[in-house]
Amino acid sequence: MNRIDLVVLDIAGTTVEEHGLVYEALADTVVAAGGSALDVGRWMGADKYEAISAMLGKSEVDAEFKDFHERLAQYYAETPPTPIPGVPEALARLRSNDVKVALTTGFDRPVVDGLLDVLGWHEGVLNAVVCVDDVTAGRPAPYMIFRAMELTGVRDVRRVLTAGDTTRDLQAGTNAGAAFVVGVLSGSQTAEELGAVQHTHLLKSVVEIPALIQSGGVA
Secondary structure, three states: OOOOOEEEEOOEOOOEEOOOHHHHHHHHHHHHOOOOOOOHHHHOOOOHHHHHHHHHOOOOOHHHHHHHHHHHHHHHHHOOOEEOOOHHHHHHHHHHOOOEEEEEEOOOHHHHHHHHHHHOOOOOOOOEEEEHHHOOOOOOOOHHHHHHHHHHOOOOHHHEEEEEOOHHHHHHHHHHOOOEEEEEOOOOOOHHHHHOOOOOEEEOOHHHHHHHHHOOOOO
16 A cells, blocks of 8 residues: 555535534525525535536526625624534644645635634645635546645645545545545435445544554555
C-alpha cells in the first residue's frame, strides 16, 4: 500500500456538524418557489444550484439560489455550525504526520467562506479548500478531488484518501481512483445506504482516519 499524502474530506456531516440545516434551507427554498422537496435527500453532497434547478425543473434559478443563500445564512446565525467532536484534533494529527488535508464541498465559495469564518478554520488547519464553483461539475464527478491534488501538489491518486458522509462522496472518490474511499457515519446517511455503493471502508467518524492510515488500511 502506498503512503497516503492527501486526505480529502467533505464538510457538512463529515467534518462539520451543521444540524442538517443546508437541506432544510434547500427544501424551504424549493417549496417557496412552488416546487416539491420530497426528494431533497437524493441531492446530498451535490451542487446546490444543480439541486435547486433539478427539483424546480428549470435551468435558470439565480433568484432561488440567492434565496437559498439567505435562508442558510439565517439558519446558521441561529444555530452556528461546529466541528464534529475530535475532528480538529484528527486534522492536526494528520498534518503533523506530513499528510495534507483538503476540504471539498457541494457549497459555493461564499457559503464556505462564511462557514470557515464561524469555525475559525482559515489559518493552520487546512492545506486547501475546493468548492463546487471551482470546477466544471460537482460530485459524483471527481474534479474537486483532482483540484485538491493540484492545489496541494499531490500527483498520484494512489496516495489519496477521500472521505464523506454521502453516497455521492463515495462515488466521487471511486471515480477519482483514490486508494481509500471512506464512508463516515457522522452524517445523515446510514451504513446500509453508504454500503450500497463502492467504497473501501466505513468508519464512525473522521476521527478514525489517522489510525486507519497508520494501520495501512486494515480497519
